[in-house]
Amino acid sequence: MAKRMYTIGMAGHIDHGKTTLTKALTDWDTDRLKEEKERNVSIEPGFAPLQLAENIDVSIIDVPGHERFIRQMIAGVAGIDAVILTVAADEGVMPQTKEHLEILSLLNVKGGLIAVTKADKVEDELLELAGEDIREEVQGTPFEDAAMVEVDSLSGRGIQEVRTALRSILQDLPSRNPRGAFRLPIDQVFSVHGQGTIVRGTVYEGTVEEGNTVQVLPLRKTVKIRQLQRHGEKVSKGEAGQRLAMNISGVDREELKRGDVVVSAEHYITTTRLNIVLYTSELAVYALKQRGPVKLHLGTAEVYGKIIFFDRNVLEPGKQEVYCQLLLNESVVTKRHDRFILRRPSPMETIGGGWIINPNAERLRFGRQAVELLQKELQGTPEEHLKAALREYKWLEPEQLAKEAGLLLEEVQEISARLIEQGEAKQYDNKKITLQELYEQKTADMMKELESFHEAHPLRIGKNKQELQLFAEGTLPKELAERILDEAERHHKVARHKQYVANSSHIPYYPDGWEKRMTRAEEAWKQDGLSPRPWAEYTEEQGIPEDLSEELKYSLLQAGEAVSMDDKHIWAVSEMMKTIRALTANYPDGFTLQQAKETAAISRKYLVPFLEWLDEQKWTKRKQEERVWRETYDQD
Template sequence: MAHIVIGTAGHIDHGKTTLIKALTGIETDTTKEEKKRGMSINLGFAYLDLPNQQRVGIVDVPGHEKFIKNMVAGLPGINLVLLVIDAAEGIMPQTKEHIDILTLLGIQDFLVVLTKVDTVDPELKELVVEDIRDQLAETPLADAEILETDAVSGNGIKELLAAIQARSEELTETSSSGLARINIDRVFSVKGFGTVITGTLLDGKIKTGDELYVFPSKKKVRVRNIQVHEQDVQEAQAGQRTALNLANIATEELERGDVLAASENLKPTWMLDVKIKCLPEVEAGIGLWDRVRLLIGTREVMARTVPLGTEWIKPGTDGFLQLRLEEQVAVKERDHFILRTYSPMHTIAGGEVLDAAPHKHRRYKVEILESLRAKEAGSIEEVILDFMTNKKQPFTTLKELHEYLGQSQEELRPLLQTLAEEQQVLETKAGFLAESSYQKLQAKAETVLHDYHKKYRLRPGIPVEEFRSRMRDQLSEKELSALIRLLKEHGCIKEQQDKVAAVDFTVTFNKYQQAAKEKIEQTLSQNGYTPVKKEELFDLDKNAEEVLEALSGDSVIFLTHEYVLLAKTYWQAVKHLREYIQQHQQITLGDFRDITASSRKASMLILEYMDKQEITQRVDNYRILGASTETGE
């Protein structure tokens, strides 16, 4: 069975609390102040056992206009709303505002409950029902079932229970595949237990012993005990009203509006990009820098509005806003919210979050508007691409997508595979990379190499570590390696020894440099297996220094930073060494000196370089063949 939470809504004194007591036997007016005033101020909680033994949670939200923010705090996670209307009074101003709030928050399932029907004569009741139908005609409640009840006499209570059961059987269970998240709506202390919070579990599962993070403070807590409907349980699932006994935190360190989440990657933010619908009766609409009250989750914060793509959002229309907040919030994309005026307070708009941690951006930037439209469209593939394209770090892991979207990694893999087949996403060992993000990185790499080649025309390439440093930015070492592999696979760069170059780059000598090249190579050839100091080569020609650097790794090899050998000679030495070891299984320094007819010092320089290249491996006073099979051809 689905885990269902039912909310009640309606004008003050229309009988919500009395109705819930008749349904459940539980008094939801809990504080002395509430009982004294005869109205709900805070959220009241109860549970109901339906005839089919399904237990559902009930949230009795306040009806008085002054406590609208408490009402909104109770709505996240609600599946079905009982709109309570007094049979003698009909729809009142707060009833209308409740309807606006409920529909702006995206709630779709309603039952209209007419209360106190035994206190009015049938003729008046019929007039009230007719008026209700007229007033609901242009709202999502137009076809809602109207049930007549009287909580005092019990009239209609059985029928209401049957209707709730029928609707609950049709409702889809909230998925528990995401990471746990719960908006705190109450914080209190229980003697002998300590800190307790309550809320509706919006996503995922919570088990006894789990570690959670409090936002926006990011404090770490441990779940000591869990209750669902006043019963101790080992696990709470998405959609359930839940009480958690928390360890490692004091009551005064928490407040309503805080968020508990299983991931520490939920981001407290000062801004939100949102899509809103402005109510028709809001004459002024919503303009630039209007000060509003943002009611989201169980939190109320002040904010300033920045319309995007338009000067203002007109009454009865929808549009994009960036909300600049006066306090941080920690929310997720697709969370619903309400906007109310600062003073006097009344509801003006509502909508959903499209970007829960945006940057400050220009109001008419085309890329931002296109991104918001993609997020609004709701295609999971488009949302994945948008997230990957606009996040700060170009590479994206499955874990990040799981935390962002709430879908399991098993659900995400085939989507990413499809995007990869469509060449919109690249998969690497370091994560996934949107094609558009890769193109930006490729363009940056090409710029880095072009600038280097322009400055150092005779160098075969930029040193690998320098290239990595210039490309690093937000990339980890693993991501840098993955990027370089992609650049090579796509034919953008070539790598030789410890240098990186543009794939179409070649060193070109003028006639003076060509002359210096010939002098260097001739001198090295004449010296055979005896390495030459680079300073001696510099003395050959005024262009020799830059030409020698250009020849490094090509026709000449630097055995050390000081000694140079002709590459052809070096590879002849490698050939002779391998043939000797294949015949004798090993070679000594003396053996190598003999077969190359060189000095002890020269032989040592060459062999130590071979050790570094893994052509040989030193064992005591002799060498054997190493892992490298390079031949220099």
């Protein structure tokens, strides 16, 4: 049975037993910093593995409970699947209990349980009152029906019940999708002597393996994964839902920070302008003015910016749904439906949270029309969402498409089948789906690009495939680019000659006015056989300028009519073949250097590189003082 991967948060007010409960469950102390041990206060999120069942792989994130460390708390819970909300029996619901509860609700964390900690410190009556207080507080939140367990981590009371409750919650909770593009927001960066840069985070989606090449955004740095670890143990791959540490090369530790994102594809958007739907906090007490300063918490990133309203100039306190825009001071990495928290920098408070409607937003004018546009972007039809996801990610498997479009898998299958039947989409190998418009646009772009290339380089048989814009970094997934090229070839729109691509109608030709001179230069070159002069001399004699001389030379090499001897000399393949035929006829079993010199009738200056070329091309092989033909030594 395949393992299901989850990350669980441990949240709650300071000194309500989060770290102690984590240790009781995992036998790991998540307070790793010297300051944390000295002050007995969690400052940074801590991490520990939890063994619940053979088919369930769980990591616990123990987040700080102090109000001063709310930013670390948000970064910790941003990628969790479920949560244990801790409330101490001797204190009950406290300010950070309420703020953590609201942040979890705004982040749409639904799975979880409530642990009433320090249960042995109070009488049964007070314990019962604490439970009632908690139930009243969670009414109207995703945790109003959550299981509640009385726990004392020191005595072990309730620990097994917590494990049982977690197993029950996770059995009903869908695990993250390990398919599709890998994404890991970084929450820790450090270096280890002798190993280099290490980054840690929770894998939001996709799979990555040791040795893979990935990108760090928004830096756009390409790095290679040297090693992967999970909770200190080396692993060969990491999957969505897991905690992962990656030893990477290609970037210095000083270049990275919390909030950067490691991805395996070019499809993720880096942006400074976002369309959002904001659900305001009931705890907020201050009004927020138009273009007022805000701090966005997105994944593990925290970025300052301004909020832009389209239907008001002031956001008054109170529970509201607001369609608006964020203009950020720095780029963030995000996509549609990512959740976020918005806070006020000063005085500090949580403004609210919500999700990204459009990560690649444009400037909009103040007015109802802008709000209606954002509402339409949020709502739309299932088909519109599906097409929007395919336009953003180019091609996706149905399961990943369902996730990116915010649809059920059955909806994706039904809509994509209809679009395929109507000729608006296509599916490769019964897996990945793409839009027909993408194929048509990219094919048309490629043919136009080749047409311009043929006009600029009429002598060449085609353009190197890897130089086509179709294969440029960040344009398309490489496999999809290959499929588009293959299909264009099947429909006789382009032709391929080894690694070169041309429009199917293209036949190499001499530039206007140069045919006779170039023909004479080629004839003179061929007449010199295997003792050619420098190529430039032939074209200079005919008055051919240097750029056209190089173009003619390149076209002969590209077409396989010439072979490069060195930087200045090229051989005519037809002349080389004459010599090869003469050698095989005169010396079918092999030949010496002197016999080759007599047959080819060329000086040692040309003979030695020619014989070395025969060896490189596997025509011959050295055998003591002779060279034998490939057919001979292949039979030995």
